[in-house]
Amino acid sequence: DSHIQYERVGADVTMKCGSMDWDAAVTWTANGTDIDESHLNGSYLILKNVDLSQSGQYSCYEGSSWHLKYQTTLRVGTPPKEPVLMCRSNNYPKGFYCSWHLPTPTYIPNSFNISVIHGTKDMVCEKDAVPKNRCHIRYIQLFSTVKYKVTLTVTNALGKNFTTLTFDEFAIVKPDPPESVVAKPVPNNPRRLEVSWQNPSSWPDPESFPLKFFLRYRPLILDQWQHV
């Protein structure tokens, strides 16, 4: 039979050849290559202090008949470290999104679970198809003084970890950058530039929630910025 086995980096792994006795004569292969007998203890395969390069398919064959008695896929990895979580509203007052990632890879599959609580209410964060590791929430209430609490839990076969963010409705508002920023020379006036731009298209209601823009500029030959 064939299955997947997850082990931590640095662990010692013992593989049994299915239901074969300890003293049975067997041959082990790793990704099709025979494994030297020095790694065997009877019919058990001993891998000490495993590293990532030892991930792969391990098979055990009965000595003379070469019947396949056991097969497993070894995946060497690590339990997850505390995930990095951020939440932001770039489309206020419609809603906000949260996105996350792991600071270091685990090399094995991870699953993420996110919970959003507003006061006593549970809110559903809808997962985005693209990018992954992102979900969005629509605001039900606006102008609330009650904080939002977001908890992200990451789990894999070797362990779990989590992180929590608590914030006010206004604290995470951060619009996208302005769009179509264009600087044009002014005819007959070499010392002037005309700069134009648009509100970010993700900002849904610039009339009710106007954005302020700040412009700085400098000639390439100078290091100092000037502000408009």
Add this chain to the structure above:
Amino acid sequence: MAAAESPSAALRRRDLCSRGIRLAGKMRADVADLLDAYVEQQGLDASASVAAVEGVPLAAVERWDEQTGTQRLLENLAAYRAFRTLLAQMLEEQREQLGEADAGLGRALAAVLLQVSAFAYHLEELLRLESRGIPGEEEDGPPPPPRLSLFEQKLRGLGVLRELAQWAVRSVRDLRQLAKPSPATGAAPGLAESP
């Protein structure tokens, strides 16, 4: 059915809205400063969670973008009338507690109270413009609150100011919604009687 507005009424509303927006903007900034001063003066933790205080109008609202202009004005008016009473109470407690000891905070509270009163009046003007009856205020007002301990008073004050800060932000947004011209009739959306 929405009736088309006279041009002068439309102009007056736009003028009242712009002035109201400026009033609310200034109020928002002053309330933010007052909140900081209050937290420091009263020795409170700025991040303390305060349970919803009875009698304090909550700024939180669902389906905010679907509200009619009249709803916005009425809810704002009710809120600022309540804050007028609450701030007056706080001022009274402040004077009892500290006497002359912190005139600064007392002055800041009084200044915000003045702006809250002015804004409430401004909202009444806007409602008058829509030929809406202005809801009367209760003659006797709400019953006096039960005597709270000093600490409870401070926490209550924190809750009042926090909610007022949210309201100040909301009011600017509400007035901007009110000021938007409606494409069809030229009148602001939602201010006419609902059919």
